[in-house]
Amino acid sequence: MPSADEVKSRIEAGIPGATAEVQTPDEVHFDVTVRASAFEGLTRVKQHRLVMDIFSGELGGAIHALALKTEVPT
Amino acid sequence: MSDTEIRDLIAKAIDENETILFMKGSPDSPACGFSARTVAMLQQLETPFAAVDILPDPRIRQELSALSNWPTIPQLFHKGELIGGCDIVTEMYENGELGEALGAPAPSGPAAAPAGTGPEPAAPMSIENRLG
Numbered sequence: 460m461p462s463a464d465e466v467k468s469r470i471e472a473g474i475p476g477a478t479a480e481v482q483t484p485d486e487v488h489f490d491v492t493v494r495a496s497a498f499e500g501l502t503r504v505k506q507h508r509l510v511m512d513i514f515s516g517e518l519g520g521a522i523h524a525l526a527l528k529t530e531v532p533t
Numbered sequence: 534m535s536d537t538e539i540r541d542l543i544a545k546a547i548d549e550n551e552t553i554l555f556m557k558g559s560p561d562s563p564a565c566g567f568s569a570r571t572v573a574m575l576q577q578l579e580t581p582f583a584a585v586d587i588l589p590d591p592r593i594r595q596e597l598s599a600l601s602n603w604p605t606i607p608q609l610f611h612k613g614e615l616i617g618g619c620d621i622v623t624e625m626y627e628n629g630e631l632g633e634a635l636g637a638p639a640p641s642g643p644a645a646a647p648a649g650t651g652p653e654p655a656a657p658m659s660i661e662n663r664l665g
Contacts, residue, residue, distance in 0.1 A: 502614075503621045508602070518604055527620055 460486040460521060466514075473513040487523040494530045503529065540596040543585075547600075547610050550583035552635055555597055556607040560584050567619035571607045574626045580637035582609075611635055 461469075463481040466489055470479040477495035491510070498506040506529035514522055547553055552575075558564030560572045564586075575582050587593045587606055598604055601615050609616040616622065616634060625631035 503625065504603070504615050504617050507617070507621065511604070528624065 461517075462486060463489070466491065466522075469513055470510060474509055487521075489522060489525045491525055492528045492530065494532050496532055498529055498531045536592055536596055539590070539592050540600055543593070543597050543600055546583070546585060547613055550610075551612060552580060552582040553610050554582050554584045554607055555587050555593075555610075556584055557586065557588050559586055564588060565606070567605075568607045571609060571619050571622050574622060574631065575609075575635075578626075578632050578635065578637040580632070580635045 463483045463486075466483070467479045467481040470481075470491070470493055471477050474493070474495050474497050476497060477493055479494075480492045482490040493506075493510055495509075497509065501509075507527055510527055510529065511518065511525070514525065518525060543555075554560075554568075554571060554575065556563060556565070556568035556571065558568060560576070563569035563572055572584070585593070587597060594606060597606075597608065601608055601610075603615055603618065605618045607622075608618055609622055611634060616631075617625070622631060625634060631637075
């Protein structure tokens, strides 16, 4: 089971320039907010895919649920 | 029905309906909280939408997710494009983007058409669930 820190560092490593805030009550459900200039000009679906692709294969497994919010830095 | 036939029907439904929601249950009787919330937001915007229940056959969800490359249900499409699932729809609803994206009357959208001028009914419509 990944820790909040592990999820955070994987996102920040996977998307250059991203900052992530991760909260998890149980290391299975994750509440994640990612801010990245890489999201600029992308639809929300594409922004979410950039993040979810980092965990492909784990979603629904080790990571049971990932509630995701994406933001472009202002 | 083969998996390919199911996928073709899904693709056709997405193509033929300007706004279409794949959900668990029906708009009148949603079978999941995320689907219920998404339906409520669309109804709040008074935007007509077609709805498909994915529950009758597990292959509907399997083929839909393969087609859309999106793992969760519900999934909202507009003009053939995936808008998102419950999280994205909620965020867009809250900041006013959803009405704009769906061409529904939005309080802050300058280009939005006034309510009730189109030929389409304001109430949500359902398409026949041919995928069951």
